[in-house]
Amino acid sequence: QVQLQESGPGLVKPSQTLSLTCTVYGGAISSGGHYWSWIRQLPGKGLEWIGYIYYSGSTSYNPSLKSRVTMSVDTSKNQFSLKLTSVTAADTAVYYCARDGGSGSGTSYFDHWGPGTLVTVSS
């Protein structure tokens, strides 16, 4: 059974860079077939897809965040990561990592999620 776990600082100062890592257990990212996403949930609000990465390093980002987002993958550690630059209070959210259902095209639902990690942007 695949499990995902987010990790990283829970507090980031305004204008700094938010950095999170997702560790995948029970399945190798390098086996391919799945895209690995970051999704966030603003306090009391809905869900926003941030972007995804494939094991090859291929990425796609939400245009609304594209200028500030970088994702990377480390298959040797079975991890993928998110960097979000120039954060403001509006980036305060619960950040989830998730795996897609395996369509092979990147266009899919999300069938496995990490438990989420709250990141607060505040000085």
Place this chain on the structure above:
Amino acid sequence: EIVLTQSPGTLSLSPGERATLSCRASQSVSSNFLAWYQQKPGQAPRLLIYGASSRATGIPDRFSGSGSGTDFTLTISRLEPEDFAVYYCQQYGTSPPGFTFGPGTKVDIK
């Protein structure tokens, strides 16, 4: 970008009742690529339905999805105590940023 609207915002029902949740898209969802998720407080969303009507692994058959084009429905045939939660629809029929979610419907105890 496809915008999803969910109604009602809140649905107040009693255990054993039937729940009908609506998700409407601003344009047709390609290949009925529409999913439903359940989220409880402090938890990540849980996939219930994909492809508009296919139940995910381990999901009880009291959950069913239907619809096509721009109008989709999630039905819970008989509410169990553990079903009181927020439900989101998501479309994944277009290339990014095609992964858009609806604002959610909260099902609470009457």
